[in-house]
Amino acid sequence: MKYNEKTISTEIKYEGSVIKVRRDEVDLCNGKTASRDIVEHSGGVCIVAQKDNGKIIMVKQFRKPFDEEIWEIPAGKLNYGEDHYSCGLRELEEETGYKAGKFIYLSGTYPTPGYCNEITHIYYATDLIQGETRPDEDEFLDIAEFTEEEILDMIVSGKIKDAKTIAGILLVKEFKQRGLI
């Protein structure tokens, strides 16, 4: 079955600095109509950055929706008109100080396709060259390095909850097992 929901009307309901919300009225396959609330987001990039010694760089960051500091791989959102490759290199350098010699695309993932159009692009960065961190104003990060095995333990034990980090780390393991990276 090829299914589609044709938009009858659309209305912006909220405009914030990071997200917008619109409400679409749509035609369903069965002749009925329905409403769809959609969060609009510019998209993001996250990076599994692995040093020559095998360690992976992680950041601990306060996340207001959970009132909690959580461990994540470096990440950031796309600026207007920015491509995700440039965004990823910029965010990695701003947050961790590292420039990536190799920057390999793994996947463009949909974190919450039910209600949000964000795509999170996942990269694997190696051949890292250390520089200075330049975090965004109002961005407070702790940076640390862990082995792959330590991070996998944190994922399996539930200490890492961030979905892009779980997907990114496990994707790197899968790509490596297949000899793709």
Add this chain to the structure above:
Amino acid sequence: MKYNEKTISTEIKYEGSVIKVRRDEVDLCNGKTASRDIVEHSGGVCIVAQKDNGKIIMVKQFRKPFDEEIWEIPAGKLNYGEDHYSCGLRELEEETGYKAGKFIYLSGTYPTPGYCNEITHIYYATDLIQGETRPDEDEFLDIAEFTEEEILDMIVSGKIKDAKTIAGILLVKEFKQRGLI
């Protein structure tokens, strides 16, 4: 550093049927204040459901934010007051018709911790007993079964983009490799 953003004020900006949006004014660590847009969501559950023959059940579903049908593991959102274990069993049965004999918790993941408080709980279901599907009204699903290897190929090639599916399938592989499931 123990970092926190204390809420000074909060205001509901939009109330939809699946999401709400609130805007918090917060105190930063550096004496300044900032605004945080937060999408409120009741939380969700997704299920890696594996039959005795090894096949995993997938659903193809139209997702309006991308105007696209995508492959996902069965999933749904928590009803008000519902626990995620019951929700997972219910959604699996509604979407696929299968009752799970074993239903093992893998992880509570944060899909987009930067701006949304959704937690997606991931379960592994086995000992499946076939029954009748009872999809939600206005929910149109194609159901299919794939081997683990086929799904891993779809993840690596980018055919599967849904983050909870990528995390769920790769978590099951990791848990199995460790002899945990």
